[in-house]
Amino acid sequence: MKNEEIAAAFLAYYQTFPHEDMNDLKLAHTRRVVENARAIMASPEFPPALRAAGETAAWLHDLGRFRQFMQYHTFSDRVSVNHALLSCGEVLRLGWLDDREASERNLILRAIEFHNLRDLPPSLSPDEAALSHLVRDADKLDIFTVLDEAIATNYLPSHPEVYWGLPFTAAPSPKIVAAIETGESIDYADIASFADFVFIQLAWCNGGLHFRESYRLAQARGEVAQRRDYLVSILPQERATIEHCCQVAEAALARGAGNGR
Ligand SMILES: [Fe+2]
Numbered sequence: 103m104k105n106e107e108i109a110a111a112f113l114a115y116y117q118t119f120p121h122e123d124m125n126d127l128k129l130a131h132t133r134r135v136v137e138n139a140r141a142i143m144a145s146p147e148f149p150p151a152l153r154a155a156g157e158t159a160a161w162l163h164d165l166g167r168f169r170q171f172m173q174y175h176t177f178s179d180r181v182s183v184n185h186a187l188l189s190c191g192e193v194l195r196l197g198w199l200d201d202r203e204a205s206e207r208n209l210i211l212r213a214i215e216f217h218n219l220r221d222l223p224p225s226l227s228p229d230e231a232a233l234s235h236l237v238r239d240a241d242k243l244d245i246f247t248v249l250d251e252a253i254a255t256n257y258l259p260s261h262p263e264v265y266w267g268l269p270f271t272a273a274p275s276p277k278i279v280a281a282i283e284t285g286e287s288i289d290y291a292d293i294a295s296f297a298d299f300v301f302i303q304l305a306w307c308n309g310g311l312h313f314r315e316s317y318r319l320a321q322a323r324g325e326v327a328q329r330r331d332y333l334v335s336i337l338p339q340e341r342a343t344i345e346h347c348c349q350v351a352e353a354a355l356a357r358g359a360g361n362g363r
Pocket residue numbers: 163164185217218241
């Protein structure tokens with residue numbers, strides 16, 4: 103299938119599931135990830151020959167979310183299944199990529215499979231790395247947007263499920279503050295508060311994105327400032343730590359250089 107057909111097939115597939123607000127969120131998420139991917143792919147740093155595959159991978163990266171929610175009533179992979187692998191399985195079962203070259207199909211499947219890993223596996227080919235980074239960056243950029251909306255609508259205090267039921271006004275963990283400073287990826291097992299959950303996203307600003315265009319988009323969208331203002335409003339006693347981490351993140355965004363996790 104070509105990408106226009108994939109977009110139509112995606113919508114038709116979504117409509118085969120019982121209507122759920124959570125499914126609507128994933129449909130909207132996927133559309134925005136495709137938009138983010140297009141923006142990244144329009145920049146000269148992205149290999150033009152991979153643009154069609156990149157758009158396909160963006161459309162399909164979360165395809166398994168609908169089946170995951172229908173079967174397990176959660177988007178938590180920890181208590182259900184790895185949704186990236188489920189997405190690959192659905193893509194293969196539906197046969198949407200059967201008419202693509204095997205090399206392109208494998209690239210797309212790998213980018214889907216790797217999109218939710220903490221770090222990419224080493225020794226990927228340049229094309230595998232480019233496509234995997236594309237989906238990961240486009241996905242992270244939309245996760246920023248989702249939290250921006252939740253902050254703007256004051257949705258969070260009454261919806262702890264968004265941040266894994268963590269305590270809303272507990273202090274950030276020193277381990278996570280240290281990871282932001284060093285630009286290392288965060289072990290999700292160390293996340294113990296809503297502040298930590300937000301700090302994961304600050305850590306993305308310091309080495310967790312790959313493409314220069316991704317850093318530029320996060321900076322242009324004011325992602326750090328929105329998190330700083332909100333965290334300070336709910337944790338005024340942690341102002342110094344929050345300000346410090348946000349300065350590190352803002353400086354990293356301004357440098358626009360990633361280490362490409
Ligand atoms: Fe995902």
